[in-house]
Amino acid sequence: CCHRHAPAAAAGSSDPHPFSLPGATEHYAAPRPVRAEHVRIELDLDFPQRALAGTCTTRVSAVRTVSTVTFDAVDLDVTDARVDGRSVPFSNSGAHVRVELPRALDAGQACDIALTYRARPRRGLYFWGPDAGYPDRPLQAWTQGQDIDARCWFPCLDTPAQKATSEVIATFPANMTSLSNGVLVSDVTTGERRTQHHRMAQPHAPYLVTLVVGEFDEATDTAGTTPLRYLFPKGRREDALRCVARTPKMIAAYESLTGEPFPWSGYAQVFVTEFILGGMEHTTATTLVDTVLHDARAHLDYTAEPLISHELAHQWFGDLLTCRDWPHGWLNEGFATYFEVLWKERGDNQDEADHHRALDLEAYLSETRERYARPIVARKFQAPMDLFDRHLYEKGGLVLHELRRRVGDDLFVRALRRYVASHRHGVVETVDLARAFEEATGHNLDPVFDQYVFSPGHPELKVEVRYEADDARLRITVRQTQRTDSGTPVFRLPLEVAVTVNGEDTRHRLDLTDAEHRFHLPCPAAPSQVRVDPRRDVLGTLDVDKAVGLWREELAHAPEARARTEAAHALGKDGGLRSVESLGRALKDPGLFWATRAASAKALGRIRTPEARALLLDAVTTEHPRVRRAVAAALGEFRHDGEVAGRLRALLEAGDASYFVEAEAARGLGRVRAPDALPLLEAAAARPSFQDVIGAGAMDGLAETQDAAAFPVAVARTAYGQPGFLRRAAVSAVAKLAEVANRKREAVDLFAQLLRDPQFRVQLAVCDAASTLGDRRLLPALEGTTFSDPRTRRYAREAVRALREGAPQAREVASLREELDALKQETRTLREKLETLTLNAQPAPTARKPSRKPAAKRGRTPPAKRKR
Numbered sequence: 001c002c003h004r005h006a007p008a009a010a011a012g013s014s015d016p017h018p019f020s021l022p023g024a025t026e027h028y029a030a031p032r033p034v035r036a037e038h039v040r041i042e043l044d045l046d047f048p049q050r051a052l053a054g055t056c057t058t059r060v061s062a063v064r065t066v067s068t069v070t071f072d073a074v075d076l077d078v079t080d081a082r083v084d085g086r087s088v089p090f091s092n093s094g095a096h097v098r099v100e101l102p103r104a105l106d107a108g109q110a111c112d113i114a115l116t117y118r119a120r121p122r123r124g125l126y127f128w129g130p131d132a133g134y135p136d137r138p139l140q141a142w143t144q145g146q147d148i149d150a151r152c153w154f155p156c157l158d159t160p161a162q163k164a165t166s167e168v169i170a171t172f173p174a175n176m177t178s179l180s181n182g183v184l185v186s187d188v189t190t191g192e193r194r195t196q197h198h199r200m201a202q203p204h205a206p207y208l209v210t211l212v213v214g215e216f217d218e219a220t221d222t223a224g225t226t227p228l229r230y231l232f233p234k235g236r237r238e239d240a241l242r243c244v245a246r247t248p249k250m251i252a253a254y255e256s257l258t259g260e261p262f263p264w265s266g267y268a269q270v271f272v273t274e275f276i277l278g279g280m281e282h283t284t285a286t287t288l289v290d291t292v293l294h295d296a297r298a299h300l301d302y303t304a305e306p307l308i309s310h311e312l313a314h315q316w317f318g319d320l321l322t323c324r325d326w327p328h329g330w331l332n333e334g335f336a337t338y339f340e341v342l343w344k345e346r347g348d349n350q351d352e353a354d355h356h357r358a359l360d361l362e363a364y365l366s367e368t369r370e371r372y373a374r375p376i377v378a379r380k381f382q383a384p385m386d387l388f389d390r391h392l393y394e395k396g397g398l399v400l401h402e403l404r405r406r407v408g409d410d411l412f413v414r415a416l417r418r419y420v421a422s423h424r425h426g427v428v429e430t431v432d433l434a435r436a437f438e439e440a441t442g443h444n445l446d447p448v449f450d451q452y453v454f455s456p457g458h459p460e461l462k463v464e465v466r467y468e469a470d471d472a473r474l475r476i477t478v479r480q481t482q483r484t485d486s487g488t489p490v491f492r493l494p495l496e497v498a499v500t501v502n503g504e505d506t507r508h509r510l511d512l513t514d515a516e517h518r519f520h521l522p523c524p525a526a527p528s529q530v531r532v533d534p535r536r537d538v539l540g541t542l543d544v545d546k547a548v549g550l551w552r553e554e555l556a557h558a559p560e561a562r563a564r565t566e567a568a569h570a571l572g573k574d575g576g577l578r579s580v581e582s583l584g585r586a587l588k589d590p591g592l593f594w595a596t597r598a599a600s601a602k603a604l605g606r607i608r609t610p611e612a613r614a615l616l617l618d619a620v621t622t623e624h625p626r627v628r629r630a631v632a633a634a635l636g637e638f639r640h641d642g643e644v645a646g647r648l649r650a651l652l653e654a655g656d657a658s659y660f661v662e663a664e665a666a667r668g669l670g671r672v673r674a675p676d677a678l679p680l681l682e683a684a685a686a687r688p689s690f691q692d693v694i695g696a697g698a699m700d701g702l703a704e705t706q707d708a709a710a711f712p713v714a715v716a717r718t719a720y721g722q723p724g725f726l727r728r729a730a731v732s733a734v735a736k737l738a739e740v741a742n743r744k745r746e747a748v749d750l751f752a753q754l755l756r757d758p759q760f761r762v763q764l765a766v767c768d769a770a771s772t773l774g775d776r777r778l779l780p781a782l783e784g785t786t787f788s789d790p791r792t793r794r795y796a797r798e799a800v801r802a803l804r805e806g807a808p809q810a811r812e813v814a815s816l817r818e819e820l821d822a823l824k825q826e827t828r829t830l831r832e833k834l835e836t837l838t839l840n841a842q843p844a845p846t847a848r849k850p851s852r853k854p855a856a857k858r859g860r861t862p863p864a865k866r867k868r
Contacts, residue, residue, distance in 0.1 A: 040057040072095070731766055
């Protein structure tokens with residue numbers, strides 16, 4: 001499922017903490033004295049009371065002799081227990097129901113256990129409807145059982161390994177419809193109540209059982225012989241089809257990759273209100289948050305396909321093959337994350353796929369920098385949801401890419417097919433994937449799994465490139481600089497290097513086995529390009545030190561878009577006049593991949609010289625919306641620049657075809673500290689847009705102004721009833737403005753209140769913002785609030801840790817950054833003037849002598865560096 005939310009780093013954070021928080025314990029798969037074979041859930045939903053009444057009948061077979069069966073059941077008021085129709089004694093702890101069998105079951109024997117119960121669930125099943133704050137919210141009920149929340153709406157053996165067939169019989173108001181797993185076998189309306197019966201004929205895990213009830217419009221399609229259904233809010237047909245239209249092509253691509261036809265009777269996707277995840281891959285029936293529905297304007301530079309393709313991939317990886325227990329959850333989530341990349345390759349192109357994978361890498365690396373590094377398979381935690389982080393998703397997907405680059409495309413697909421065929425309808429652990437790869441490819445990949453899955457961290461490579469003309473060779477020195485005192489190994493991995501000499505490419509594979517290597521590659525003439533890891537395949541960081549001229553040539557002519565993008569980042573660190581010119585040409589080139597052009601804009605914003613500024617101002621109206629967005633963001637680097645402020649102001653006032661460009665204009669206007677920014681940003685905050693991106697940009701801009709008058713504006717936007725995305729951005733703005741407004745006490749009181757907000761994402765936003773606020777008076781609220789969502793519990797504890805350890809306050813850090821930015825800008829301006837003088841210098845010795853020394857200090861001849 002898509003819960004990929006990570007809290008913001010504590011202000012000034014640089015030393016990641018341990019993953020396991022105090023009180024964490026080792027977790028292993030639950031014992032299975034009995035095996036669930038079939039689950040029948042009969043429910044009557046009471047919307048006014050937000051309650052349910054039902055009976056859950058589970059057919060169990062004994063694995064060994066048993067006289068009792070214990071079900072997971074949280075806050076379920078069980079009123080009766082029957083075994084094969086006979087009433088039996090039971091006990092209910094509030095977390096488990098223990099049923100006494102009338103006679104012991106021997107191994108292989110089975111019985112039906114029926115539990116009748118009532119509940120007003122806080123988790124698992126959610127009722128939503130209109131209220132004073134959100135009068136237009138639709139009336140709906142829906143379930144979400146991952147990781148261990150199925151037990152909150154029906155009694156079950158709640159572990160992924162307990163796969164059973166199922167049926168759901170739900171009764172609800174007659175004007176509504178329902179969606180559940182499998183096929184609809186009956187639909188009966190009696191008076192004002194409607195009962196629909198769905199049956200799932202193939203086994204699946206309890207967390208994958210679903211029920212959605214509400215009023216929806218519907219569209220249908222097919223993928224080969226597989227029927228498809230799309231359910232969405234009334235009046236949103238076109239927006240829904242923008243999201244799901246390519247589902248048939250995705251299914252065809254995944255069938256080809258896995259060698260497994262779509263494994264279920266059909267596939268439905270339903271968009272619901274206030275869903276607590278991005279999406280959840282219930283077997284045959286994925287639930288999606290309705291905020292991804294978007295209009296044609298948003299579609300200019302937004303797509304929901306990463307979410308759609310992710311959840312679809314789970315129908316194979318997670319639903320057909322299910323992790324045995326949650327420490328191996330990357331076999332669900334890592335696969336679904338990497339299949340987003342594989343769909344990008346097939347549905348779009350290689351450049352888009354490489355860019356998407358680069359975003360995954362940065363997300364994972366960010367978590368290791370700002371929170372923790374852990375083995376992907378980790379057993380010490382408090383709640384399984386603690387594992388649903390950037391390691392489980394993004395690093396898990398990147399490990400699959402690492403396997404792919406070790407064995408090649410053909411063998412990778414062969415191994416995938418072997419893995420799926422060997423374990424369909426079963427449960428899997430990491431060793432099952434390793435053995436499938438070994439059997440299909442002949443490669444023993446245990447070292448890869450040991451280093452990347454069972455150990456924390458990743459390789460941190462520093463690469464030095466030097467051409468030695470006297471010996472006609474290229475010297476490449478590679479050092480692994482990661483710390484190895486906390487379990488991170490010295491990695492064994494291949495590193496690809498592409499060398500261009502006289503227009504011809506030669507590719508080399510460097511095998512790294514030690515902490516440091518020196519390679520000498522034959523090179524008959526000075527190379528024009530030396531592309532280290534050209535498509536940025538390595539799962540780790542890469543810091544390349546080479547001549548700046550190589551970077552400029554690669555930005556202009558490298559065949560891989562990723563190599564060009566990396567060159568743009570590197571040239572942003574060089575900052576010389578020729579580098580600025582190279583970046584300007586790339587920014588203007590409509591034939592370049594958009595992400596490379598966007599990286600060029602970002603690099604020019606980083607350089608911040610008059611020439612860089614002129615190039616950015618000239619590109620404000622460039623044709624590609626994502627590039628325009630990057631240009632607007634880069635202009636935000638020119639603080640207190642009146643002309644830049646004027647252009648951003650005009651862009652915000654006139655509007656743009658893209659919501660996102662307007663959002664960046666609002667954000668940038670605050671960053672440049674335009675004197676009239678406040679009323680413009682306050683007005684922009686009220687401007688409706690997809691996911692309130694313009695309003696959120698305006699909130700960010702208000703925070704960047706560091707204007708005390710912006711504080712009450714941000715506070716007002718945190719109120720219940722304001723759009724959800726806007727509320728969360730306003731929470732962040734309040735934390736950033738409280739110090740300058742001298743109203744931290746008010747911010748603490750507001751945050752304490754918002755920690756109890758009905759929208760759990762607002763609670764998360766407060767936890768994210770707590771360390772930015774940096775006020776220990778928030779500790780009682782963070783420690784004393786009972787959070788129903790385990791993610792919020794985790795992030796609240798991390799916020800408490802940050803506050804207790806005294807993370808630097810946001811205002812102090814911002815002040816230091818402003819001083820550093822000012823020094824950088826002065827230095828770059830001086831360097832620009834010096835380089836201009838150097839280029840225009842006369843050949844006379846008296847003219848050359850003073851220009852050579854600054855050039856050497858600048859590093860024009862020595863190599864430039866980059867780090868990713």
